[in-house]
Amino acid sequence: MTSPEMIEIVRIGEDFGRWHELLALIMASFAYMEEVIDPPSSAHRLTPASLAQKARDEIGFVAVENGKLVGCVFCKLEPVFLYVGKLAIAPSHQRRGLGRRLLAAAEENARKNGLSTLRLETRIELTANHLAFSRWGFEKTAENSHPGYSRVTSIEMQKRLA
16 A cells, blocks of 8 residues: 555646546445435436536646556636536545545645635535545534525635645
């Protein structure tokens, strides 16, 4: 097993063509949510083509170990925040600090774009994610409901950057 420091974090560029592999990574990372969250994850609507469009519209980073994709994150510039989404770590690489490293890439990107706060949303049922994001400096700022739901289905969390 390679140490987390040996894993390279790379910005997704114009020449990236590994959309099927990236989609498989996201789906494997999000699979545990299948029987836990309602409504189902938006990851189910992703396709290789929509991921390619997402990378053109947003800023994406991948984590690469020995040529294999083992993590990713997408960042969307908003007027006040950098929205962090589709943070995915291969199940074999979870709990090794890779999520923190991908978030560090997002933080650096926010600073480069003059933004001082990261924003993300996580499902209400995923309490372990809430705790992890809290440990990484995020604070709960809102509760939201998906269209058609009268109950809270997600929470928003923000991290102010120093």
